Amino acid sequence: MQTENPIRDLQHIPAALQPIMNALCEVGIDLSRVIQRGPLGGALGAAVGENTGGDTQKALDLMADDAFCERLKAANVRHYASEEQDTVAVLDPEGAYALAIDPLDGSSNIDVNVSIGTIFSIFEAAEDPDASFLRPTDQQVAGGYIIYGPQTMLVCTFGNGTQEYLLDPDSKQFVLVAEAIKIPDTSREFAINASNYRHWSRPIRAYIDDCLAGEEGPRASNFNMRWVASLVAETHRILTRGGVFLYPGDARKGYARGRLRMVYECAPIAFVIQQAGGLATDAQDPILGKTAEKLHARTPFVFGSTDKVSRIAAYHDLPDEEVNALFGNRGLFRV
Numbered sequence: 123m124q125t126e127n128p129i130r131d132l133q134h135i136p137a138a139l140q141p142i143m144n145a146l147c148e149v150g151i152d153l154s155r156v157i158q159r160g161p162l163g164g165a166l167g168a169a170v171g172e173n174t175g176g177d178t179q180k181a182l183d184l185m186a187d188d189a190f191c192e193r194l195k196a197a198n199v200r201h202y203a204s205e206e207q208d209t210v211a212v213l214d215p216e217g218a219y220a221l222a223i224d225p226l227d228g229s230s231n232i233d234v235n236v237s238i239g240t241i242f243s244i245f246e247a248a249e250d251p252d253a254s255f256l257r258p259t260d261q262q263v264a265g266g267y268i269i270y271g272p273q274t275m276l277v278c279t280f281g282n283g284t285q286e287y288l289l290d291p292d293s294k295q296f297v298l299v300a301e302a303i304k305i306p307d308t309s310r311e312f313a314i315n316a317s318n319y320r321h322w323s324r325p326i327r328a329y330i331d332d333c334l335a336g337e338e339g340p341r342a343s344n345f346n347m348r349w350v351a352s353l354v355a356e357t358h359r360i361l362t363r364g365g366v367f368l369y370p371g372d373a374r375k376g377y378a379r380g381r382l383r384m385v386y387e388c389a390p391i392a393f394v395i396q397q398a399g400g401l402a403t404d405a406q407d408p409i410l411g412k413t414a415e416k417l418h419a420r421t422p423f424v425f426g427s428t429d430k431v432s433r434i435a436a437y438h439d440l441p442d443e444e445v446n447a448l449f450g451n452r453g454l455f456r457v
């Protein structure tokens with residue numbers, strides 16, 4: 123049982139949100155330990171069901187959801203929306219806040235000892251569940267994630283920069299290590315699941331073609347590619363050393379709006395990224411300010427260093443003949 127406050131340095135966290143942040147971090151500390159013990163604690167990656175989005179639920183997905191849902195009952199949360207639950211749960215009818223959560227992000231990595239995470243978004247509670255979550259994403263009062271990797275970290279924003287906290291394994295407290303993260307804009311890395319190349323739209327293919335063409339292409343520069351398949355891990359890398367992430371819509375059945383969910387994945391990550399000086403879009407328009415049409419709605423998602431994200435939007439404005447042309451013939455705009 124934790125005796126100290128789970129967050130050592132509270133100065134950047136608005137007082138009214140401290141009960142929620144403490145609750146998230148208490149559960150995060152427990153999950154971190156469960157994840158470190160891996161198979162010693164049971165088959166965490168075992169398939170146990172299917173969620174509304176059609177994803178297989180792993181044992182750890184449900185364990186994490188149960189733990190957050192239970193602990194947040196005493197943290198001033200009225201409405202709780204989770205990737206793992208079909209509908210919004212009412213935790214405390216008097217609670218002042220609404221919290222949306224991806225309790226365990228990157229589930230496919232549970233069994234392979236690769237970083238996974240928890241993503242959360244907080245709004246002031248509205249009178250009914252839909253009104254709490256189906257509203258412009260720039261009304262979030264907080265957004266962030268916990269990453270369970272070689273280090274467990276909390277990265278979050280309350281609209282005044284993006285802060286980073288490291289879980290000290292000795293004191294079992296999150297300790298502030300960065301007060302205002304800034305995304306570097308010098309990176310030459312992009313992250314996309316390239317196995318879907320044949321399903322992408324022309325502008326996305328054109329952008330990636332131009333990166334792959336390297337020094338011989340219109341960008342006259344070599345690029346590197348990464349794909350962890352954990353949104354939290356990709357976000358953390360991009361916050362640390364720049365680059366761009368793309369999960370666009372594609373032509374596969376059910377993927378017209380990509381894979382990632384607006385309310386509890388894209389909106390909070392967009393908030394964190396923009397507060398760190400980056401940009402997050404649906405490939406063309408900013409995510410912040412958009413409203414999800416339903417709780418588990420998906421959205422194409424592109425985020426990272428501002429110049430790269432803007433460049434991808436600009437590819438969508440190219441005339442057809444240019445976007446269809448081989449890179450050598452494309453009007454070689456350079457942002």
Ligand SMILES: O=P(O)(O)OC[C@H]1O[C@](O)(COP(=O)(O)O)[C@@H](O)[C@@H]1O
Nearest residue numbers: 224226227228229230315351352353
């Ligand atoms: O397997 P794909 O299509 O590359 O998708 C990977 C993406 O799916 C996710 O795992 C979805 O999140 P969940 O694990 O919470 O369902 C993201 O973390 C990741 O970016």
Ligand SMILES: [Mg+2]
Nearest residue numbers: 224227228387
């Ligand atoms: Mg996820």
Ligand SMILES: [Mg+2]
Nearest residue numbers: 205224226227
């Ligand atoms: Mg998940």
